Amino acid sequence: MDDTEIRPARDRGAANWRRYVPWQGRATRVDKALLGAILGVVAIGLVLRPLKPFLLASHPVVLAFVTGDLTAIGAAAAFARIGEGPLWLVVLAGAVGMMKFDWLTWWAGRQWGAGIIRMFTTSERAQRFALRARDLNPWIVRGAVVVAMLPGVPTAVVYAMAGWARMRLSLFLLLDLVSTVLMTGLIAGLGYRLGQDAVDVVLLVDRYASVVSLTLLGLTAAVPLVKRWWRKRSGGEGRS
Template sequence: MTTETQRARASKSRPLDKTWLPWGGTPSSRDLFCWYGIWLVFAYSFAMWPLKPWLIGTNPVLLEAMTGAQSAMTAAGAFARVGEAPLALVVAAGIFGMMKFAWVFWLAGRLWGENLLRLLAGSAQKGGTKRRLGLLTRNTPARRWIIGAAVVLEKVPMVPGPLVFASAGWVGMGLPAFLLLNLIGAAAWTGLFTGLGYAIGQPAVDIAETISQQAVWVSLAVIIGSLVVQTALSRFRAARRRA
């Protein structure tokens, strides 16, 4: 049985009855595992924001493993340049940090397909969001190649990682192929930003240590800024719905 046939049968047997869920009917254990896993990933990512200023100047290698952040990779590369961290460990931590949660969205895309893609893309599918979603869901022979390239280029601005990873699972990309493409992209980006930090050296270390010294105020600014942005976005969306 082909993947498309399986998906078609699943969609017929489990029609959506709640717009905010990617499945219909009674959820299976795999549905619940993926659903709570996705929310845990989002909660984890949000919880890491206040920690970044504390760790970037004290343990950037741990920070890049925990977050996969480009700033942490740059700082870790600079620490490697001055002999504060092994370069191989810096690269390995960056790759791990970028890849560690990608499989959750791949598995979710495998389970829920286009339902999940539309949920991740949001309800306001206009302009750029609608075009990107159409590119990922359009049934063309080139779609697999487009999604494969997007998995590698996931850190490029305007390429939303969760949406791309879920698309890879939906089109039937196997887990080994997905992880290989994700590894290629993670290694390339880690090498780029680690190399940048290594080239800068001590000045980047000084900046990172200064940020950590002011971590309390930077963390508070991050938290307050996040709340302000979220509030503004919520009001903007509410105004668009009323318009």
């Protein structure tokens, strides 16, 4: 096989690979470091997922700080209602836990623009909105950051859009803090109001933590296998 045959195959391989990375051209050290940091955060989340049921009853404030998990924030507030720690610490731990890695997403938007947005979402509507980030009124982008924590809002896309629109990091962190404090306060308020009832549910989860964790691990391993089996079956039926 001569070079003229090898080169097109190599070019096709490079083109296919570029579809899965957010940068254009050759990756720089910054590109690699930033992508590595984002993947590291994702890996930490996957490792902590099966441990959440064990920490929910014993260390809910720590869990809220480490993961920013809404369930942990609500559980910690419920424990605060029965005298297990101050409520302000729950709100602080939850807010920090929710926003501590958001600057990475902002930086990714500033570094890669549309490339990282295409990786974050397949929604054409979200992509079109994000692609207009530089032309939007700055107040619209700021408002989007404040409401980014609401259910249904593509949070990562909004943060990347803010970076792409060249929002200052200091302003982004301030708006992000407002957003996370509002959401944390809402969840903590609900947990504090429920009090002992919520604590009883948490303790029930703690009692069956091993079963819950093993179930989560089993589902994490089984879902990709089921999807692969279904694709093979669908492909076989299509050929037949």
